Amino acid sequence: MGQFLSSSHGRLACSECHSDIEEKGVKHPDPKLLGRISTLLFDYKKCEKCHPQEYQRYLRGTHAKVLVEWKKNAPTCGNCHVTHYVLSGQSRVELGVWMTEMCGACHPVEKRTYLENYHGKSAALLGYEASAYCTDCHGAHTCLSLKKKEVALEACQKCHINAKIRFAEFVIHASEEGVKKEEVEKLKKVKVIKWVEIGFGILVFVVLAFFYSHTFVWMLRKAHEWLKKRD
């Protein structure tokens, strides 16, 4: 309870969000759901009252599209924002690190590839505010897919002002995992990247292995000569 009171929503009365409980014909507690936890107890449309802009953005975004048009399960407000314990006054880095975990819970491949990318390394792991977190590209609440170059370019241009269309061909989430078969172009690119990685990995290994063993046997021989001389 204390944690709730100290959160951003701490001053709201329970009924301000959970008003459906007071509606006619609704039993509370609902005997069917007794002893179960269900996020669906809460209607995400309630958030609009205080956060109209965020709500509108959410409706325009991919998550809402999946939910409304495709009638599939998709995260609503509460899934990402732990409504009862939303902390206020967090810095950009704190939010960003938390966001990486939160988005990564459902998008683990994207989280991994993001953290392998320069953006993720500097932003999430080294706490550099000027680098990009998830929503800086995908949009807060809209959560756009950036698979189309033209859409992605707009995201790139937020920071890289002079970026042109080819700039958006850069693959941030470079992994074969989770790429659909229809995305022929991305699959091709990811394969090229993989082979370059393997090729250069081998080069590094071979050169270092050769010279390390060269150095090592040299040391051995010298040590041997020195020991012999001492006798």
Added chain:
Amino acid sequence: MVGKEIQTEVYWRFNVFHRFIHLVMMVTFIGLALTGLPIKYPDAFWARGLILLWGGVKGAGLVHRWCAGITFGYFVLHLLYVFYYLLVLKGKLLGPDSLVPSLKDVQDLYHHIRYFLGKGAPPQFGRFTYWEKFDYWAVFWGIAFIGGSGLVLWFPEFFSRFLPGILFNIAYTIHSDEALLAIGFVFIVHLYNAHLRAGVFPLDKSIFSGKIDAKEMMDRHPREWEDLNQHPEKKEMRRVRQDLLMLFLILAVGGFYASPSFGRGLTDEEIMEAEKKLCWKCHRQPNLNSNEGIVTSILLCMDCHGKKDVEKKVDGKPVSLSIDEKEYGKTVHRRIACIRCHDGVATSPHRTTLIECASCHGYHGEGTAHDPHRRVNCEACHHESKEVMKDPKTGRVVLKMVKDGVPIKMTSHRLADFGDKKTCEKCHFTDNLLGAPIRVLPAKSLICIGCHSSSVTLNDPVSIVSLILFIIGIGATFTFWFQGEVGDPSFSSHEKLSYIGEKAWQVIFSKKIFTLLKVFVLDILLLRRILKESVSRWTIHSLIYIPFFLRFFIGLIFLLLSSAFPMSPQVALLLDKNYPFMTFTYDLLGLCIIIGIIGAIMRRVQEKPQRAISTGQDYVVLGLIGAILLTGFLVEGMRILLTGIPVSDALASFMGYPISLLLGLFSIRWEVVYPYGWYIHAILTGALVAYLPFSKMFHILVSPLVLLIKAAGGEK
């Protein structure tokens, strides 16, 4: 057996240029590694600590890019040297002294490995062993792969214009992998092979001192020793004829480490802080339905109203607007945001609240706008409205709060297009009331730095022509010097240059640098020798030269300060042409020069017979300097008159202000004359700069040089 005497003989191994490149490479490579590694392994336990050392990712990136730039620089320098070596010095590409791999290197490697395995004696190495050759060529490899991919990642926008985006993925992989290879190679293989191996441990000094003694050569490069003994003329050339110099390696490394690319971390933090405070002060809408929002909102108001001295005038009487925060906290309203009731604050009484542009934006350098613009408010130029006026109270040029008769709203952020030079014409036109000259004058360029805090620009014809002439003069003199022959006429220019480089290196990294510092202060700054000769000559000399030197020094310091702390209001104050302390100093120094010039002319008139030879030239130079000073003061007077600076400030320019009063007596349109006066001043300066290397005045540069060289040579 080789005798002891031969064993102590010393030979050249690396010339001063090679050593210089190696030193620069060493420092930049370490810099690149220490800034790159934490980004390659950000989740390692040391990554965050290391990145903090550089002041965050941004600072590390800055140092990384500086080091990278220097890396490209030394690489190009080296290539130029190779061309020079091949084309001018007619050096050989192949042979025993070459770094080009040969069949012998493969054989050496084979025999060396056999030796490691205990199957025979080690091979006889030449001047450069196979691993040394590999080290050398590895730099080419590194520059191509790491440097090339690094460039792509440095300027992605540019490269994406003609290369596909997937290249960034590839460049990233290559940069990261090859850098790991380079670090893994240099810090283990190179360090062991070159310095730590038995017989060399702990350090092969030759790459820093350039020298190798006979014993070391016989030991490490026996084939080379053989080769030298077969060619005595070559041996003689390689022999070092002087004592070994003291090597201040630690000094060198320390010096590079303390280079100005460090310690730039703080400004960004400051900017962030300022931004937070300033933008959020007004642009944040706190959520008044939450506790936090109410508190934030109240705190915002209390920021000003919590102070004791806030007041406004009602019918001429001051009314306090101060609120005691503690008392307010006891009222029933303490949980209600001020703006719940005072909902008109954003429009009515706070309309005149000014946002300081300077808290986010730096001040302009002289290269963008002349110093008198420090009396012009940002918005006067930057707002698209053309109507400006001089604030009668402060004397500053401000934006009239009307545009075409319509009042400008406080929220108007329309900015002028500075790509269009006509923007400046909103002040700089005939009959303007602001005192702006009718022409937009070029920025004070590099040639002005002798006396003014100018910019590092070179855009106007006067500066360009005079500087070109100056450089031609200097170049001609130096070429002339290098044509001189000392004793043995067989020295080529290359040998002379290398000898000078070698000498400079030996002096800089030895105790002699302290002797040089002493000579610099006593003989060059304080003119000890002239004082010894004649007091009057010293006085006149000092009156002219010390003020010039001080003004140059001040200009240089201000240039550095303004580029290091562009946000600092203190620096901006120093650069203000009307800042009493500085304007007084400048006027005083200028007056000293004029007195010195008069003194010099009088001395020459009195002692005419003795000085007949150089008199003509002297009068030209003295006349030029005098004219520069006079026009300078006249232009200053015109500026003070035109811009109408408050008397209290203007009084400090004790030369310029009386002149401005004098000029005011004539009913001439000075704003038309001003640009001509300014240009005459500039052209005279240009003429002096261009004439300098051709006249006796060249001693300004030569005398200190001669004194230093003499001191370095050990003469007392």
